[in-house]
Amino acid sequence: MPSLLHSSMPVRGVAFRLASELPPEALSLLQDFRLAVNEAVRAGLQARSTSRNSLVKLAYKDFRKEHPMMYSQHLVCSFEVAANVLRNHRRSVREGRACAVPYVRRLMMKAENQAYKLDRENGIVDLPIRAGLHVRLRLVVSRYHRRYLDDPSLSLGSLTLLPDRVIIAFRKGTPKPYVPEAVLSLDTNERSMDGVLASRERITPVKADYSEVAEIQSRHHDRRRRLQRKKAHDRRTSRRLGRREGRREHDRVEHRMHQVADAVLRFAEDNKAAIVLEDLRGAPRRSRGKALSRRLSSWPRRKLHQIIEYKAEWRGVPVVKVDPRYSSRTCPICGRIQGSRMGAVFECSCGWRLDRHINASLNLLRTAASAGLEAAGGLRFGPGASQHDVMMVLYGPEKGARPEPNATSC
Numbered sequence: 001m002p003s004l005l006h007s008s009m010p011v012r013g014v015a016f017r018l019a020s021e022l023p024p025e026a027l028s029l030l031q032d033f034r035l036a037v038n039e040a041v042r043a044g045l046q047a048r049s050t051s052r053n054s055l056v057k058l059a060y061k062d063f064r065k066e067h068p069m070m071y072s073q074h075l076v077c078s079f080e081v082a083a084n085v086l087r088n089h090r091r092s093v094r095e096g097r098a099c100a101v102p103y104v105r106r107l108m109m110k111a112e113n114q115a116y117k118l119d120r121e122n123g124i125v126d127l128p129i130r131a132g133l134h135v136r137l138r139l140v141v142s143r144y145h146r147r148y149l150d151d152p153s154l155s156l157g158s159l160t161l162l163p164d165r166v167i168i169a170f171r172k173g174t175p176k177p178y179v180p181e182a183v184l185s186l187d188t189n190e191r192s193m194d195g196v197l198a199s200r201e202r203i204t205p206v207k208a209d210y211s212e213v214a215e216i217q218s219r220h221h222d223r224r225r226r227l228q229r230k231k232a233h234d235r236r237t238s239r240r241l242g243r244r245e246g247r248r249e250h251d252r253v254e255h256r257m258h259q260v261a262d263a264v265l266r267f268a269e270d271n272k273a274a275i276v277l278e279d280l281r282g283a284p285r286r287s288r289g290k291a292l293s294r295r296l297s298s299w300p301r302r303k304l305h306q307i308i309e310y311k312a313e314w315r316g317v318p319v320v321k322v323d324p325r326y327s328s329r330t331c332p333i334c335g336r337i338q339g340s341r342m343g344a345v346f347e348c349s350c351g352w353r354l355d356r357h358i359n360a361s362l363n364l365l366r367t368a369a370s371a372g373l374e375a376a377g378g379l380r381f382g383p384g385a386s387q388h389d390v391m392m393v394l395y396g397p398e399k400g401a402r403p404e405p406n407a408t409s410c
C-alpha cells in the first residue's frame with residue numbers, strides 16, 4: 001500500500017553553539033539530569049516498564065525526595081529520556097545485540113517547550129534550574145539560525161542542552177500538502193533519478209543526473225588507498241587522514257544530494273505534482289563483484305530518498321512510496337514480466353521499447369495509480385505518450401556547485 005507521508009508535524013533540530021562557557025549551575029543541572037536518567041533506567045528495568053507515564057508513577061515520589069531541588073518539569077523529562085533509552089535497550093535485546101544494563105554517559109538534558117524560554121530576537125535561552133534560579137545562555141546566531149528564529153510560522157519544540165551547545169527543535173505548523181494535479185514518478189539509480197512527469201495532458205520523461213557523486217566517491221576511494229599505502233608505517237596518522245577524507249567525501253556527497261533533492265522538489269512544486277518513489281526498505285542485496293558492490297553499497301540511495309521525503313514533508317509536497325518489485329522487468333503496456341535483466345533499453349515482444357529506467361518509473365507510476373492514488377485526482381495515464389517526448393533535465397552536472405579539486409592536489 002502506498003502511504004502518504006503527512007501524518008506528523010515536521011520538526012527540525014537546529015544546533016546553536018554557546019557564546020560563552022556553560023555556567024556552573026547549568027553544568028550541575030546536566031549532571032543531576034544524567035543521574036536522574038540513569039536511576040530511572042534502573043527503575044524501569046526492574047519493573048520491566050518502558051513508558052514514560054509508568055516510570056513517572058513508579059519513581060516520581062522517590063525522585064522528588066532524592067532531587068528536592070530539581071525543577072519538576074526537568075525531572076519528568078528525565079523519565080522521558082530514560083523511557084527512550086529503555087525502548088532502545090529492549091530492541092537490542094530482542095535482536096540479540098548488546099545486553100549490558102544501559103547507562104547514559106554523555107552529559108545532556110532535555111527540556112520540553114514549557115520548561116524553557118527563548119528570546120528569539122536576541123538568541124538567549126532562559127533555563128530554570130530550580131525555584132528562583134534561572135540561567136541565561138547566549139547562543140551564537142548566524143544567518144542560517146536567523147532563518148529559523150525569524151520565521152513566525154515556526155514554533156518551538158524541545159530543547160536539548162549539551163556542555164557546549166544547544167539543540168532547539170523548530171516545528172512547522174501543519175503544512176498543507178497541495179492536491180496534486182500531476183505525478184512525478186522517479187526510479188532511483190546509481191548515477192541518476194529517471195522518470196516521468198505525468199499530467200492529465202501528457203507524459204514527459206525527466207532526469208536528474210548526479211553522476212558526479214559516483215565520481216567524487218571513486219576519487220576519494222583512490223585517495224584513501226594512496227594515503228594508506230604512503231602512511232603504511234604510521235597507522236595512526238593513516239587512520240586519521242583516512243577519517244578526514246571520509247568526512248570530506250561524506251560532506252561533498254551530502255551537499256550534492258541536497259541539491260538534487262531541492263531540484264526534484266522545486267520541479268514537483270512547479271507542476272503541483274505528487275512524487276512517487278520506490279520503497280527501498282527491504283530491497284534485496286544482490287551479490288556482485290567487489291568493485292561494483294563497493295560503489296553500490298556506498299551510494300546511499302536511501303539517504304537521497306530520506307532527504308527528499310524530509311524536505312517534501314517540510315514543504316508540503318505529497319510523496320507516495322511503492323513496492324518496486326518487478327518494476328524494471330515489467331512491460332507497462334501488456335503487463336508481461338521479462339525473464340532476465342536487459343540492456344539500456346527495455347524491449348517487449350508486444351513491440352514496446354523504452355529506456356530501461358524510464359520504463360521502470362512508468363511501472364512505479366502504474367503501481368501507485370492502481371493502488372488508488374487518490375491524491376492524483378483520478379489521473380489516467382497512457383504510457384504510450386512518453387515515447388517521443390524530449391527529456392527534461394531537473395539536475396545535471398552543469399548545475400553542480402563548486403568544481404572538484406583534482407586528485408593530485410593532496
Ligand SMILES: [Zn+2]
Nearest residue numbers: 331334348350
Ligand atoms: Zn509488452
